[in-house]
Each structure stands twice: as structure tokens, then as C-alpha cells.
Amino acid sequence: MASNKVVRFGPVAIPTSAGNIVNPPTLTGGTGLAGTNANTYVILRHIRIVNTGASAASPSLFIGSSGGSTASSAFAFNGTSIPASGNPGNYLDWYGLVRLDVADFLTGVGSAAGLVFEAEGEIGIV
Numbered sequence: 001m002a003s004n005k006v007v008r009f010g011p012v013a014i015p016t017s018a019g020n021i022v023n024p025p026t027l028t029g030g031t032g033l034a035g036t037n038a039n040t041y042v043i044l045r046h047i048r049i050v051n052t053g054a055s056a057a058s059p060s061l062f063i064g065s066s067g068g069s070t071a072s073s074a075f076a077f078n079g080t081s082i083p084a085s086g087n088p089g090n091y092l093d094w095y096g097l098v099r100l101d102v103a104d105f106l107t108g109v110g111s112a113a114g115l116v117f118e119a120e121g122e123i124g125i126v
Contacts, residue, residue, distance in 0.1 A: 003124075004043065004122035004123060004124035005122060005123050005124070006120070006121075006122055007042075007120070007121060007122065007123050008118070008119070008120055009021075009022050009042075009044075009117070009118070009119040009120070009121065010116070010117045010118040010119060011050075011116045011117065011118045012116070012117050013113075013115070013116055013117075014049065014059055014108045014109065014110040014115040014116065014117050015108070015109065015110065016109065016110055016111070016112065016113060017109060018062070018067050018068065018069035018107050018108070018109045019067065019107060019108065019109070020066055020067060020105050020106075020107055021061070021105075021106045021107060021108045021117050022042060022044070022100065022105070022106040022119070023066070023100070023102075023104070023105045023106070024039070024040045024041050024042045024100055024101065024102050024104070024123065025040050025123075026039060026040065026102055039101065039102045039125070039126040040102065040123055040124065040125050040126065041099055041100060041101050041102070041123070041124055041125075041126060042099070042100045042121055042122070042123050043097065043098070043099050043100075043121045043122040043123075043124070044096075044097075044098050044100065044106070044119055044120075044121040045095070045096070045097060045120055045121045045122070046093065046094065046095050046119060046120045046121070047061070047076065047093070047094040047117070047118070047119045048091055048092070048093050048094075048117075048118045048119070049077060049082065049091060049092045049115055049116065049117055049118075050082075050090065050091040050115070050116045050118065051082040051083065051084060051085055051090045051091065051114055051115055051116075052085045052114045052115075052116055053084060053085055053112055053113060053114020053115070054084055054085065054114070055084050055112060056081050056082060056083055056084055056112075057081070057082055057110055057111050057112040057113075057114055057115050058077075058079045058080060058081045058082065058110065058111040058112075059077045059079075059080070059082070059092070059108060059109070059110045059111075059115050059117075060074065060076075060077055060078050060079050060108065060109050060110075061074075061075045061076040061077055061078075061106060061107070061108045062074055062075050062106070062107045062108070062109075063075045063098070063100065063104055063105070063106055063107075064104070064105060064107070065105060066105050066107075067105070067107060068105065068107050069107060069109050075098075075106070076094045077092055077094070079111070080092060082115070085114065101126075
């Protein structure tokens with residue numbers, strides 16, 4: 001029986017205007033594949049946002065279309081302030097279980113430069 005592969009995402013800088021952070025890859029098939037494994041999915045279990053900047057900054061994450069950041073697609077952190085680098089607690093953690101299919105984009109925006117996205121989860125084939 002096949003299983004998902006455990007993966008690490010990032011670290012990647014969170015942009016100050018909405019940008020894509022994670023999107024499951026697509027598979028176009030290949031030689032010797034049974035059926036049509038056309039899609040993959042990602043399961044996120046832990047996300048950490050670290051502030052490496054010199055001042056407090058606030059991240060917001062969204063799940064939706066490419067580059068999206070509408071209030072109706074808000075997912076995590078939603079403008080929660082993270083203290084400047086060097087201060088205790090200069091990161092935020094999210095623990096849970098969320099699945100992203102091929103059409104789902106995890107996007108993010110930060111109030112200032114210096115926010116870094118890191119995550120752990122799984123990748124699987126539909």
C-alpha cells in the first residue's frame with residue numbers, strides 16, 4: 001500500500017504584496033503508470049512564520065486562487081503581529097490539518113519585509 005511522502009516547505013520569504021507560497025504540483029503521467037494519476041495534493045500539519053526583520057511585522061495567509069488575498073479566503077494569522085528579530089517569541093506557529101488540492105493556492109502577504117514561511121506536511125497522489 002502506497003503512502004504519502006513527508007515533506008518540508010520553505011523556508012521562503014513572504015512578500016509584502018500577495019504572492020503564492022504553496023501549490024501542489026501536477027503530474028502529466030508517464031511510462032508504466034497505471035491509470036491517470038493527474039493530480040497531487042498537499043496536507044499541511046504545521047506552519048511557522050518567523051520575523052527576521054528589525055521591526056514588528058504581521059503576516060496573513062489565504063487559501064484560494066493564485067495570488068489571492070480576499071477576506072473570504074483568509075486562513076491563518078490574519079495580521080497577528082510578530083515582534084522584531086532577536087526578541088523572544090519572534091515567530092508564530094499553526095498546528096492543524098488542511099488539504100490543498102491542485103486548484104488550491106496557499107498565498108501570503110506580510111506588512112513588512114523579513115517574514116519567513118516554513119512548514120511541514122505530506123504530499124500524495126489523488
